[in-house]
Amino acid sequence: MGGEDTNNDLMPLVRVRDVSKDFANGVRALEGTSLDIETGEFLSVLGPSGCGKSTLLRLIAGLAEPTAGTIDWSGGEGPRRRPDLGFVFQEPTLMPWTTALANVALPLKLAGVARSEREARAADALGHVGLAGFERSYPRELSGGMKMRVSIARALVTEAKLLLMDEPFAALDEITRRRLNTDLLELWQRTRFTAVFVTHSVFESVFLSQRIAVMSARPGRVLSELTIPAAYPRAEAFGTSAEYAALCRLASGRLSEAMATQGAA
């Protein structure tokens, strides 16, 4: 038992090895890419539009199967039907016909949790994302940023160990996005889930993550990894520091290299 635990600590939470993905229309989205996701880290996947970042995320979530290669979990089982996985889509993806509370409680409902318990936990999760008091609101009564918060609460309500986020704030305005970035980091520090954050924004990836995986243009592949050594908590001030600017320059350079690589291939 103890030996296994130690073993699990050494293993990454998710190990992606030489994964390729071809779509039915013949487009190769990913080509032989590898990536380790360490337990508890905040990892960003950075790449140009259409580089297969989202596809990689869907493969990790088990929403699609790789054409080649393997995706292993430290538990040894596939990701399918894993209750401790949360997914945040690019759009809030809420059910418009029901309340914020019922939307957040959905994963618990599908897992067969009793009504009173799931509503209590959903209300709790809404509180964590700063939406206490909005339990009875319908999605159309909420702003874009609030809808995204509901979406995050839903992903975390099952106490997910791994939160997969697919450019969740891309459609939001700059001010809302900054607020959500800061709040997301605070939430991450408090709950310590493992975060994988897909983005095409250099600034966002540097601000949020401990590690950035940079992907080339299609067919996508993780070309390089970059560690962001800055300490947490990272407040608004970090976003204006010289350190941040230097790291952004570094990440930006890596992204340019990654995009150039595709052109040469």
Added chain:
Amino acid sequence: MTARIVAPLVVGLLVLGLWEAVVRVAAIPPYILPGPLLVARTLVSDWSTLWPALLVTLTITVQALAAAVVVGVLLAILFSLSRWIELSFFPYAIILQVTPIVAIAPLIIAWVDDVTISLLICAWLVAFFPILSNTVLGLRSVDRNLLDLFDLYGAGRWRTLVDLRLPAALPYFLGGLRISGGLALIGAVVAEFVAGSGGRESGLAYRILESGYQLKIPRMFAALVLISVAGIAIYLVLSLLSQLLLRRWHESALGSDS
């Protein structure tokens, strides 16, 4: 809001006034064209004949609509569960829809002994297609990401149907229901026309036929007015239902209450 009521009301009164004036000035005999006042008087004086006839027609309409909802929704669910069932049966649903009811009503009336049931079948045939096609469309118009989400949390087909596909299809279904409400009435009336005096109970269409034979044209108009009013009432009731069910979330029901 008041403009929505007043404007069509003014137009209606103007047309009625013009109609009455033309009938009087040109001295058109009532068996050619009765004026609106005479039609209104006939409606009152012949109420004891017209009211039971209206009830007969409305009963058939409502029963046919209910059957159309049950069969349409069940078929739509079946179609959404299996691509093969849909591919195999949908063309026949379309054939039923495009075949003129006037053409098949005599057959149905000849085959089915009970006239009331044959009328019901005719009205149902006309009414069920919009519900079927709209509900199929709605069941299919589910947000892909929400489907992925349900998949991610291990929801089976049944839970996905109940918690995701059916609620998502509700606005589409209600749209189909509003069309079918009017069609069920038309189907019932057309079938009554074809059935003629065969039924034990006579609906409004039979009263219209009868008035035509007897040259009681004002009564014919009165029956027509009743059919129109019934159609409008059905539409309003179904619109209200739609508004009530969708008012908290769907775009189509917004604006008037918020």
